[in-house]
Amino acid sequence: MRTKWLFNLQLAFTLLVCAFLIVPVILSIMAGLTVNYLVGIESGLTLRWVMEVWNGYRNTIFLSIGISLACLVVTLLIGIPTAYVLARRQSALARAIEELLVMPVAVPGLATALALIVTYGSLSGFRTSWAFILVGHVLFTLPFMVRSVLAVLMAIDLNTLEEGAASLGASWWRRFRDIVLPNCRAGILAGSLMVVTLSMGEFNMTWLLHTPFTKTLPVGLADAYASLRLEIGSAYTLVFFLMIMPLLLALQAFAQPRLKKFVAEDDIHE
Amino acid sequence: MSDINPMSIALKTCAKTFADGTKALEPLDLSINAGETVVFLGPSGCGKTTTLRIIAGLEEPDAGGQVLFDGQDVTQTPIEQRNVGMVFQSYALFPNMSVAENIGYGLKIRKMPSSQIRTRVGEMLGMMQIEKLANRRIDQLSGGQRQRVALARAIAVRPRALLLDEPLTALDAKLRDTLRLEIDTLLRSLQITAIYVTHDQAEAMALGDRIVVMEHGRVAQIGAPRDIYQKPATRFVADFIGTMNRLNGAVRNGVFTCRAGDLPWPEAPADASEILFRPEDIRVTESGEASRLQGTIASAFFLGDRTRLFVEVGEKLPLVVESTARRDFSRGEQIGLAIDPRGILIL
Numbered sequence: 001m002r003t004k005w006l007f008n009l010q011l012a013f014t015l016l017v018c019a020f021l022i023v024p025v026i027l028s029i030m031a032g033l034t035v036n037y038l039v040g041i042e043s044g045l046t047l048r049w050v051m052e053v054w055n056g057y058r059n060t061i062f063l064s065i066g067i068s069l070a071c072l073v074v075t076l077l078i079g080i081p082t083a084y085v086l087a088r089r090q091s092a093l094a095r096a097i098e099e100l101l102v103m104p105v106a107v108p109g110l111a112t113a114l115a116l117i118v119t120y121g122s123l124s125g126f127r128t129s130w131a132f133i134l135v136g137h138v139l140f141t142l143p144f145m146v147r148s149v150l151a152v153l154m155a156i157d158l159n160t161l162e163e164g165a166a167s168l169g170a171s172w173w174r175r176f177r178d179i180v181l182p183n184c185r186a187g188i189l190a191g192s193l194m195v196v197t198l199s200m201g202e203f204n205m206t207w208l209l210h211t212p213f214t215k216t217l218p219v220g221l222a223d224a225y226a227s228l229r230l231e232i233g234s235a236y237t238l239v240f241f242l243m244i245m246p247l248l249l250a251l252q253a254f255a256q257p258r259l260k261k262f263v264a265e266d267d268i269h270e
Numbered sequence: 271m272s273d274i275n276p277m278s279i280a281l282k283t284c285a286k287t288f289a290d291g292t293k294a295l296e297p298l299d300l301s302i303n304a305g306e307t308v309v310f311l312g313p314s315g316c317g318k319t320t321t322l323r324i325i326a327g328l329e330e331p332d333a334g335g336q337v338l339f340d341g342q343d344v345t346q347t348p349i350e351q352r353n354v355g356m357v358f359q360s361y362a363l364f365p366n367m368s369v370a371e372n373i374g375y376g377l378k379i380r381k382m383p384s385s386q387i388r389t390r391v392g393e394m395l396g397m398m399q400i401e402k403l404a405n406r407r408i409d410q411l412s413g414g415q416r417q418r419v420a421l422a423r424a425i426a427v428r429p430r431a432l433l434l435d436e437p438l439t440a441l442d443a444k445l446r447d448t449l450r451l452e453i454d455t456l457l458r459s460l461q462i463t464a465i466y467v468t469h470d471q472a473e474a475m476a477l478g479d480r481i482v483v484m485e486h487g488r489v490a491q492i493g494a495p496r497d498i499y500q501k502p503a504t505r506f507v508a509d510f511i512g513t514m515n516r517l518n519g520a521v522r523n524g525v526f527t528c529r530a531g532d533l534p535w536p537e538a539p540a541d542a543s544e545i546l547f548r549p550e551d552i553r554v555t556e557s558g559e560a561s562r563l564q565g566t567i568a569s570a571f572f573l574g575d576r577t578r579l580f581v582e583v584g585e586k587l588p589l590v591v592e593s594t595a596r597r598d599f600s601r602g603e604q605i606g607l608a609i610d611p612r613g614i615l616i617l
Binding site for chain 2: 156157160161163164165166167168169170171174178179182183185
């Protein structure tokens with residue numbers, strides 16, 4: 001009797017916590033779909049706000065997806081080799097670099113953005129292009145890629161695996177391609193998810209770096225909340241969800257490991 | 271089976287100093303015949319693994335050192351072009367590949383057509399009796415199975431030499447015995463040049479055509495297992511291989527006198543002050559047999575086929591005596607001892 005009572009209490013508490021987290025999401029989605037939020041759901045459901053967001057802010061969505069994917073490509077190209085080198089070198093310098101890489105995460109985004117503007121702001125072609133935002137995002141997300149790949153590389157005995165491959169005749173490039181990359185797949189996936197989601201949602205640095213022509217999704221969202229109806233802001237969030245979920249699922253699926261099956265020959269004896 | 275073309279290996283004044291200044295290996299000259307199995311034996315830090323890695327091409331010897339394969343200088347050749355098979359203590363199997371893919375990897379690198387790779391991998395799986403594991407992932411294998419896969423992978427490419435770095439150290443004792451036998455059979459049937467690194471003297475004795483005993487980056491002795499055991503060149507070798515008993519004393523008129531008593535020894539050199547002998551060269555005398563050597567049993571271990579006695583004779587260390595399992599020994603018992611003079615060594 002007593003255990004059942006305890007179980008019910010735990011269940012109630014768990015549901016309460018879930019509700020606390022999920023209800024705002026549902027409310028926000030509903031707000032984006034109701035005709036008039038102040039009147040409530042009785043005013044009816046509509047896709048009008050979603051369409052308005054689509055027509056007015058479509059470009060910010062595509063820009064955000066574009067920047068986050070570009071950011072992913074750059075962090076993959078820089079981050080994996082960096083992690084590889086850091087994993088192979090045990091020197092104090094390597095450890096220092098590892099720590100320094102995390103600095104852009106600790107420093108407030110606004111400060112990083114200001115530093116970028118002060119340094120490169122006068123290069124007008126660069127300042128007004130989306131690449132300017134990309135640089136900020138790469139600075140901010142790179143440590144997440146390096147750290148997650150490095151963690152995986154440190155967990156496997158990378159040196160011995162490479163020596164094993166080398167003894168079988170594999171050149172440096174073959175070893176990197178056949179052994180190093182596949183074995184840090186989990187780290188690359190974790191890092192990629194972090195990079196894409198962080199870049200997609202990054203606001204405080206982007207808010208300073210953007211220009212009216214390079215508005216990203218979170219900046220547009222802030223605009224919408226500040227200057228338009230609440231319904232539009234909520235519809236915006238809904239669109240954001242719909243855009244990012246397939247992207248993240250695709251990333252997951254892409255990183256699934258596959259083993260090839262060995263089929264023994266019927267006649268081995270020849 | 272002998273589809274492998276074995277090669278001879280020679281090291282010429284190969285030394286190794288690490289970046290931090292540690293001298294891992296003093297200049298070493300060594301030649302290994304084609305088809306021979308040589309075991310590098312020694313405690314950790316003696317330079318045995320470093321020597322193996324120099325032969326493999328994973329370490330470069332200090333300037334002046336040379337590695338020759340069949341008389342050809344390969345010192346500057348990287349490991350991937352040396353065509354040597356390696357088996358590592360940690361196996362170094364690729365976790366991203368199945369067992370069959372691991373074994374076939376070296377063949378894929380050599381651009382062998384996939385049908386031939388399949389045939390060769392099948393052969394290897396059969397040879398190591400692991401056919402059923404072909405599609406397993408590495409993390410689904412036991413230690414012994416991993417070791418078999420590692421061997422199959424190294425041999426699949428028909429290397430000119432097989433280098434094994436403490437391949438059995440990570441396994442438990444029973445499995446170690448089984449695999450030791452398998453490796454021995456394998457090396458004999460392949461007739462491949464093999465270098466085997468270990469710190470286990472029983473492994474070294476069982477596998478080696480010759481044993482290279484190393485200490486502090488130097489070779490202490492090179493020889494057949496029997497020579498190393500029966501005629502150790504230094505005290506270190508004598509102690510490291512098998513068990514060695516010591517008695518301190520002095521020789522007078524063909525009798526060696528020590529605290530335990532007198533040992534008649536006609537050929538005794540006049541200046542012998544310490545004698546060494548193996549446990550099998552000393553025995554407990556029968557009751558009624560005259561004996562001038564006495565000792566007290568400190569402990570007796572019944573091992574089934576024999577009894578191992580530790581006998582106190584007033585020396586720093588008790589003598590180890592292998593005795594019959596038929597007689598009952600008890601601690602504190604006084605016994606007479608007899609030493610076979612043919613087994614006595616002076617170093």
